[in-house]
Amino acid sequence: MSSTPQVVVVMGVAGTGKTTIGPLVADRLGVPYAEGDDFHPPANIAKMSAGVPLDDADRAPWLDAIGRWAHTRAGLGGVVSSSALKRAYRDRLRAAAPGAVFLHLTGDRALIEERLGARTGHFMPAALLDSQYAALQPLAHDEAGVDVDVSGTPEEIADRAAAALRALAADGTRPAAG
Numbered sequence: 001m002s003s004t005p006q007v008v009v010v011m012g013v014a015g016t017g018k019t020t021i022g023p024l025v026a027d028r029l030g031v032p033y034a035e036g037d038d039f040h041p042p043a044n045i046a047k048m049s050a051g052v053p054l055d056d057a058d059r060a061p062w063l064d065a066i067g068r069w070a071h072t073r074a075g076l077g078g079v080v081s082s083s084a085l086k087r088a089y090r091d092r093l094r095a096a097a098p099g100a101v102f103l104h105l106t107g108d109r110a111l112i113e114e115r116l117g118a119r120t121g122h123f124m125p126a127a128l129l130d131s132q133y134a135a136l137q138p139l140a141h142d143e144a145g146v147d148v149d150v151s152g153t154p155e156e157i158a159d160r161a162a163a164a165l166r167a168l169a170a171d172g173t174r175p176a177a178g
Contacts, residue, residue: 066080
């Protein structure tokens with residue numbers, strides 16, 4: 001695999017820490033970070049705030065906006081968050097930014113529920129976690145990316161993630177989940 005800086009999409013269900021871990025990973029990789037939630041049109045935020053899950057039609061303009069950002073970072077590197085729960089969503093992002101790799105934040109559901117319940121000021125209610133898990137299609141072996149467990153401190157998670165992404169960039173193989 002090339003030594004060109006990666007465009008990394010931090011993915012996972014709500015509450016895995018995409019917004020916390022993404023900037024830390026970007027810092028460790030020396031590239032900019034973009035918050036995926038900032039790409040949502042107002043209608044999506046209103047829908048989620050009302051406790052209504054987004055459908056594929058709702059997600060399309062959001063994914064396209066993230067894809068455009070990722071495309072502009074090709075060859076330069078960057079980290080952006082996006083739940084990217086379904087393979088079709090990741091394929092859409094890869095169509096815009098073919099070299100993108102995915103950092104799938106995973107973890108024990110009880111831990112994720114606890115973290116989601118503890119956060120304040122976010123439009124995504126904990127009640128939608130079931131819909132997120134129902135939609136989740138983990139990374140397939142033919143997708144460029146790594147799985148990283150979200151247990152531990154944000155710094156520990158970011159260190160593991162950056163190391164796994166560097167290993168992927170160095171030899172193109174997916175390290176074991178961890």
